Amino acid sequence: MKKAFLLGLAFALTAPASLSADDLDSLVYYDVRGDFIVYYSESQLIAKHFAYTLSYNEECEQPNWVAYKVTKERLYNPTCERVDHFRKDPLIVTGSASNSDYASSGYSRGHLAPCGDMLWEWQAMDESFYLSNMSPQTQTFNGAGGTWWDLENQVREWVRENDELCVVTGPVLDGDYVEWIGNNDVAVPKRFYKVILDPVEPDVKAVGFILAQEDYDKDFRDYAVSVDEVEQVTGLDFFYSLPNSVEDEIEANEVCWP
């Protein structure tokens, strides 16, 4: 499908596949008053931390999704530096993945809500190291120059021109994995997604990405998709609180902004 890289918001090109809320396991939305509010089924394990909220997948020992916001104020006024502190998430009562699961696995503990977006407050930075916020990622994908690394840096660049962005990101847990690692059997996902919303009127806009680990040396721009497509792949419903007209419109488009 042809990608539309536009500055503004285009009109819906097609009728989006209608996803009934009853069919969805979770609903994520952004409250324009300031904070994320996450709706979820009772069967879901939600951990709400200081700066991000996640839904935990016990079988795969990693999150279904991680939601947070990044603002210009936060990103460009850091109050601390990164201090590695990978550890279990105390809020995951069933037990999250552990460091030993990743040790000598060949995969790194890849942040989903990036540490680099959490340096505005010590607690935010420190809590980003919970293993509930991690998925197994190759260093070539997540590290310097990798496709995922590039996308995370692009989000930080977009904040320069969009004061506030809402990000929901996670692994594609569709049953098709590379392998399982560690005593807790952590799934190694083949693909990861990210959806980004600029909720500020009047140019409300959104874009999605689905990146495969094996495409570590590709350009993430070639993998821009509509939020609808990410919803179809993941079974999630993003930005549920937006007025339906706005939600339908922005989610159907493959709109990126330079």
Place this chain on the structure above:
DNA sequence: CGGCCCTAATTT
């Protein structure tokens, strides 16, 4: 939990 190493990109 420090200390030291790795990789790629950027800066000087």
Place this chain on the structure above:
DNA sequence: AAATTAGGGCCG
């Protein structure tokens, strides 16, 4: 060419 930065690993 060397140092720095931003993602990490691994060892005692």
